[in-house]
Amino acid sequence: MNYQRMLTVMRTDLKQLAQSKDFWVPMSLLGGLFFIVIPAILLSVINSIGNIGSVQQVSQALQLLPQSAQDAVPQAAAAGTKVSYVLAVYLLAPIAVIVPLTISTAVGSSSIVGERERGTGEFLAHSPAGVKEIYLGKLIASLIPGYLTTIVGFGLYSIMVNLIVGPDAGGWFFPTPSWWLLILWVLPPFLLIALSMVLRLSARVKSTAAAQQAAGLITFPLILIAYAQSTGALFGGAAVPLSILMGAVAWAIGIGLLISGMRSLTRARLLGVANEA
């Protein structure tokens, strides 16, 4: 395994993405929409309308949350602030899952089949680069855009939440420890799982369109699982230990899929002449 060549494949794939406005403009819009625009509107509205009846009702509904989650909400704050706090800390967790999975699977699904469609698979197949180096280079290149968007979006989201909700909630409170774990420990293995499966698909299917459709079928349930797990970890009574355990299990599955996925790429598949029968 030549790590230098793996990094070369990764760098070149990322360079191509950077050259593609048709990729990074929608990607930035998606991240901006989920991390900034929608939360900012929701939090600003709820925070500014105060203790009207509907907000009071939502505030009472917060009692349905686990006790540990209720304990974290500033008790002395107004009903609107409580709702904003819960929304910011707990209910917007899916954005941290949906955005990177959507972006990374979009990149990954066309990664290998795209080489074949453009004819550049021929160049790679005749090059000294090993198929594992190519596979890993492409996997990392698919992972980075989604994860980077999440990290940047998460940073901006944190600032925005603290600016809008923080003054009424007793100061800057976000990110919470559970969120740090979600972003740094739980999310990456879920991305790894998704990408291992998507790249395996990309190596096998005949066209980018087919890869993207199949990737959607794979990632949708994965998004649901990741969402359920992440919110569960955030809400749960023992949120931090649960997140650590869940992340560890996800890492184990992800690494297993990564290793088996590396075998799915062959030079014949780069050339588009593999015997699939």
Added chain:
Amino acid sequence: MTPLQPASSSETMAQPGSATSPLPPDGPFGSSATSPSDQGRSGDAPAEVEAPNGLVVEMRDVSKSFGRVPALSNLTILVPDGRITVLLGPNGAGKTTAIRVITGALTPDRGHVRTFGFDPDRFGEDVRRRCGVVSAKPALYDRLSGWDNLQYSAELYGLGRNATAPIREAAGRFGILEALDQQVGGYSTGMKTRLALSRAVLHNPDLLLFDEPTSGLDPESSHAVLDLIREMTDEGRTVVMCTHLLVEAEGLADQIIVLENGTDLIHGTQQNLTRQYWPHDIVRLDAEDPNELDQIEGMDGVISIRREDDHTEVQLDDLARVPDLVAALTAAGVRLTRVDPHNPSLEDLYFAIRRERRAPDAGPGLGAFPEVTR
């Protein structure tokens, strides 16, 4: 230097010169020698050694199928060092698959393959590092600049990230240096081919494999590309070129291998093959009344005649007989409109070979040139 591994035991090795091999045991240009892989050394990677037998590529009785579709069928290709070998054949003849097997990009189902004396399936990385490939589609990254395309190749082939000098040299050689900053998506077909050629020679390979390198090029650009290929063998590189364009191979090939349905029909130099199919000199004649040319039969030195649509082809034992032949015909009142001593072109040869293969019982030359008289 790391020692060598013995040849893979799983492969079916045809015995050189056996009934299944159409080629002599020593290959067309060299003498027999022990291949590095037969020398009993062991290790994980091959050392850089000269190819055995003077052969850079040695494929014997190689077969490869995709599902139920056979792509190669007992194909034998021997490529001598420092020469241009042209694989000639129609679309689907197996030319591209042969190139892929040579670099180890594809593993054959059976047969014996050695590139630089090594099994490319086992020592693929080392073999591919010494090969430069230009595929039928230029296989370039359209969203990257020309420079980035070359830089990518430089890094994959181990030239490192600071490969400015070789990139400039390769691009300059093919006249694409000024366009390296542009995105390849904006290149013309000719520019793309030049960039692909630059990329193929960037790492200074010993073996260049060109798959239809002039595909889509205008005649002027094609000519320039062929000149560049010729130049590369002048530097001692070995070239394997696939084409279905006979005019490209004409005059360029040191060795021609005609492929059809994944198998080699025939191989040799154009001169030798021509002599095999047309052992005698040829003159093409025509007259105001072509029927009067029948009286050539039986004249001194005439070996055979064949009537074509617009001329009569005459095989002579010596071209020096043409003046006597013309004089005799003129004396007999035949008004000649054409006297054309003919050197069979590669196109003539190619179609003669294919005609013969469709009528295998005819034997060499007969299927191509049925004799009317003797």
